[in-house]
Amino acid sequence: MPTALTKESEVDVLIIGAGPAGLMCGMALARAGVDVRIIDQRPARVSAGHADGIQPRIVEVFQSYGFADRLFQEAVQVHMAAFYNPGPNGGIERTGRAPDVTAPTARWAFEMALHQGGIEQIFLDSMASNGVEVERPIIPTAIELSGDEPTLQDPRSHPVKITLKHLEAPGGSLDTEIVHAKFLVGCDGAHSWVRRQFGITMEGEQTDYIWGVLDLIPDTDFPDIRNRCAVHSHNGSCMIIPREGDLVRLYIQLADKDVLDSKGRVDKSKMGAEKIMEVANKSLYPYKISTSHPIDWWTLYIIGQRVSNKYSVHERVLIAGDACHTHSPKAGQGMNASMNDTHNLAWKLAYVLRGWADISLLKTYELERRKYAQDLIDFDKKFAALFSGKPRTKDDGDGVSHEEFLEAFQTFGLFTSGIGVHYQPSVIVDDKYQSYASKLIIGQRVLPHMFIRAADSQPVQMHDLCPSDTRFKILVFTGNTTDMLQLKTVKGLADEMQKPEHFYRKFGHGNSSAVFEVLAISSADKMISNYTDVPPFFRSHWSKFLLDDTDMYNRTGGGGYDACGVDPHGAIVIVRPDGYVGTVAPLWDLGYLDNYFASFMTSSP
């Protein structure tokens, strides 16, 4: 028990676990100016191996925080997938190639890979610039959530009491600390301590598939070693994923007897890197693979596919990442889903803590992210079964044919890329007026598209106009502002939007431009449009008024109204702080938008 001398303190958000989910959360909250601490039991970040697939959507998310450039510098890009199947001569042969990801609207339509430590470092660097560092090694030893209903509903209360133990402290009372937190986010992995303290259960079961994984610099005559490969052979399945530099990751299917001990648990002493290489060579025959370098990293695992039955306790203790869902790593989904969990959560926490939104906004976190995790599990089961199943051969007509595998690979491509994620209707997803911007799907992330700035014709990417800065983006598609009739409508709209009874000022908490970013996009011709034509409200800075036109060399831009399905007479598109389309409205129904924001935001005092 802590003594009276035990250090006690308060914090708005305490994050337990500094893996990708915890770090995304810590980075986003630190950047939002939230009082946040993040602890981890490991003495240092991981240095090699572990999860590494980076899907197109998470690259977009990284870009929204301003550090996709780090990925482009450090990560490898994976563009092509190749498929190998048993050939006539006892070895494998290539049956086809295809794009590695199926995501036609992705801003970057390829997969990337970087070891987990590299990804963590990007977050650590960003957090450090906001003065937040991971405190480690620290473990939580006790947790208590208490308070009556009004207390739990009051975002200013500190109902979570956590006892922490500093593992490298000098001992005595100094090694123990009590923290009173407004919110606790458990990002403490598949064996989550936080989850177990609250009796949250994982649903689903382990499968029988056992895999060896190793990262190496290969010497090989295999012609697709720099592509993602799915290999079905007479001698088992394997998967190849290129890694940064000259590294390659191999996933090798193993037999139970080679890996499990008498109690059915993985016994690493039974199977080493060398044995895995032997199996790999059997699978890849007639090609050969070896290495003249030390093995970078290796492990064994059994695929577990589970999702927790809930994601939060009274919206005060929340869990994220592997703590609430685990997946087969072969589809490269686990880490991406984990980071997207806390990307979804962070702005909501910030809004509640600032007093801008009701605490019930946090219910949308579980609603949106648990559904996705369940879909992911369903996909994973199908994909893992297909991938681990026996290939169809002349002798075995019941096996998996190449066509079945390829179809699954491509059908689920949009889903695995993260691009197709679609959040269901809620207080923050309302699709009443979808038809006014028919291709900016409400509940999906906003499309990437190039526009040009009216004042200087510089091309700008719609995604870069919607950074993760916790502001709602009010994209006002104005129609053609060189049409005097339309311009009159636009001027009237500007006057109306600035009135105190409408959302911009009503929910602006005295500083509307900190809550809302207003951007106007006209369909006018760049050669005759003047940025000075539109009302100052739609060009609070000269860079905020855009045109749907090509750049001066017709290399990019144009066609945005069509690509977004926007009505020629305009529409207002509300992009959530996490980049998802929240709702759409016609220019003439500001009242609808007032109601949209009133459903979860608090009005200015």
Add this chain to the structure above:
Amino acid sequence: MPTALTKESEVDVLIIGAGPAGLMCGMALARAGVDVRIIDQRPARVSAGHADGIQPRIVEVFQSYGFADRLFQEAVQVHMAAFYNPGPNGGIERTGRAPDVTAPTARWAFEMALHQGGIEQIFLDSMASNGVEVERPIIPTAIELSGDEPTLQDPRSHPVKITLKHLEAPGGSLDTEIVHAKFLVGCDGAHSWVRRQFGITMEGEQTDYIWGVLDLIPDTDFPDIRNRCAVHSHNGSCMIIPREGDLVRLYIQLADKDVLDSKGRVDKSKMGAEKIMEVANKSLYPYKISTSHPIDWWTLYIIGQRVSNKYSVHERVLIAGDACHTHSPKAGQGMNASMNDTHNLAWKLAYVLRGWADISLLKTYELERRKYAQDLIDFDKKFAALFSGKPRTKDDGDGVSHEEFLEAFQTFGLFTSGIGVHYQPSVIVDDKYQSYASKLIIGQRVLPHMFIRAADSQPVQMHDLCPSDTRFKILVFTGNTTDMLQLKTVKGLADEMQKPEHFYRKFGHGNSSAVFEVLAISSADKMISNYTDVPPFFRSHWSKFLLDDTDMYNRTGGGGYDACGVDPHGAIVIVRPDGYVGTVAPLWDLGYLDNYFASFMTSSP
């Protein structure tokens, strides 16, 4: 006179002057591992104003050194030009808009702008990473070039003796230093001390045009304030160039009487920033311009257009930048030409110092760069006359019409962008076999084009394959390597190229891959090509073998053989270390390439 105690030292290259020309030189030589020192008389780099236009070619050059990203972060982009002329009501009106630069093949087809200090800092940061810093404030006080012909021909000799004075030294013998240099590069500006020591004269004369320049953050209703504007008014001419952030630069034409003293020299006391703003408002009427911020920088100048009669003394003392040519700043040319001078010179100096090339290679510096400077002067005269001349109006039919001005603006666009620079035939520019790659113009910079890597289908830009790393790039367009007959030719070529009698080993100085970078580009289809098909010589690393094909989403790449005019049966294209096409050869005439390199390179011992 220095005493016996005066510090004396040797250096391979001493650069005098740390403006853009000197810094480009110092950066490139430091990166090439050359023993280099750079001195400047100013105590610190400039902090605001001065030259700032960055043309498309110099952006490509910056990219070749790996720091174009700094420009994209810090500089403003200028995409559109607008033209204003006298309107019917006594004020100006817009007569048209056009792309700001005419350079269809530019990798980035727009102008950029950044204050000179920002550009200098990019070089300073790069040099610092190679352990070289500008020594300042130091001035040269004496220079002597001595030695007989054999001494001057021997690149190991130190025939240049320079006496330096350290302005902030404690005094006495410590403030003086004698440096013996193999080469001296004078980048000491329009009033070059180096140039005058050797009696090199400037040709050309000053014109009568006098301009006021100021950088400010404007408050204005002028609709093209973020575009480059050429304004002819009833009340004089002015030019507007957007700057980084919200800054704008104004060039305002002034009358002699307002600026000159009784001796015809510029008298800054006669015309201040406020008076220039008054003139600007007259020119821009009916639009208004003012500022609520301090003026960032301002100056007055008379346009001088001159070029020196020679660029070197025995190829041991060389001058570059404003020291050998000065231009009207309105076309944004001076700084760009200066940096391109030393970009042209640096690799040649490195080759001579390494013993890889004969000292006569340095003659091509004057040959190539003086011709360009002369052409630039000719252009500048025409442009300045057009720009400073009276506009054509109803009352003055002899003035410059908008059509005349626009035509000049566009005709010279390719030239002012730096993209159209074409070096004449010399030992390093040989166009005998131009027809084998008819659109990679020998003597011009290599075209930008996207290819994909055969091993992983990742798109790569040809320019990024040709960095400024002092190596000659041997681009082997192999034809279709999935055609067995063609593959046989390619295998034969690989065998032949590695023989000691051919250039790759003959001029490789024991480490051919440090002198030559071999890249192979096949016209094979990505879906069936194996990178392992081609001989190892053409894939020394898996990333070095490329395909002329689209990426997996058909977003980029493909059509490269056509775009480069390459014969379907292949060609070898030699790209000089500075990115210019040196020569082209058919696959069957290696002997021609041996002769090309033999004409300026020394063979391995």
